[in-house]
Amino acid sequence: MNPETAKILLVDDEANILKALARVLKHYSITTASCGPEALLLAAANEFDIVISDYKMPEMDGISFLEKFMTIQPNAIRMIVTGYADLDTAQNAINMLGVFRFINKPWNNLEILNAIEKGLELKRILQENKELADQVRQQQAQLNHQESILKALEAEEPGITKVNWAADGSIILDEAEYNDEL
Template sequence: MAVGVLYVDDEVNNLNSFKAAFRHDFDVFTAISAKEGRKILDATEIGVIITDHRMPVMTGIEFLESIIQAYPDTIRILLTGFADINAVMDAINRGHVYKYLVKPWQNDELKMYIINAIEIYKLRRENKDLAAKLRLAHAEIETLKKLM
């Protein structure tokens, strides 16, 4: 199962750098805005979302918060050029962020976090699948009990 990695940033140079650094390791998608990022999420299986915090129209935290209900299993990483304790708290509390990283990123470090995030995403999906199978098996057992 190919799991996509989406990077949302309003700076084209950052998007290009990200894609160049990670396109051989991951199925990379980039978006210049939260609105464009949402379109990609709606069309593609994305396991990891990395977003800049300070963007026009909608901040990275607002974007992450807005997609929690529709994409609860997706792992969220906030990548920003500004270390702001309020942004960190908002990221954790509102955006359910897995990691908060400061730009400029180090490719090896970010790659490690993405690999870990994809593994967590896959485990979450597998856990949901197993839980659904267990519920189905339990329902079948209950049906068989009633027939006896």
């Protein structure tokens, strides 16, 4: 995925944190929101590849926000930035919401850039898997349709779909039936 086309939603109640994150991620298309409800409105109107939310916000915490965000955009990669490292919360967020990364404040810029890069790679892989699965389902439906046509032909004219092939690609006729027709 091209960084210039990757869309990232940043959600934090602190304006200086949003500015600092936007500065680090300047090569991406960045949208910011200062609270969960504002970010949910943005998510309803725009598709994002990645959402990075603060864990502790006054109106709606990051977990509640991501839970609602996930219902709007289930395919977006979800990350949390937090100054409060709570292992139980992190485990619950990963297990329940599929949070891809927890990034501690203060963060390392390279860590965030790496997390974004890996998140975009994961999104690309998941999208490819979905497309391949869709393709397999379409092919299976086509095979099922062809099989039903063959079964109908076989029911109408028994033996019509059974052909004996020789190693050279020629058709082997049953000599007994062939001689009866002569």
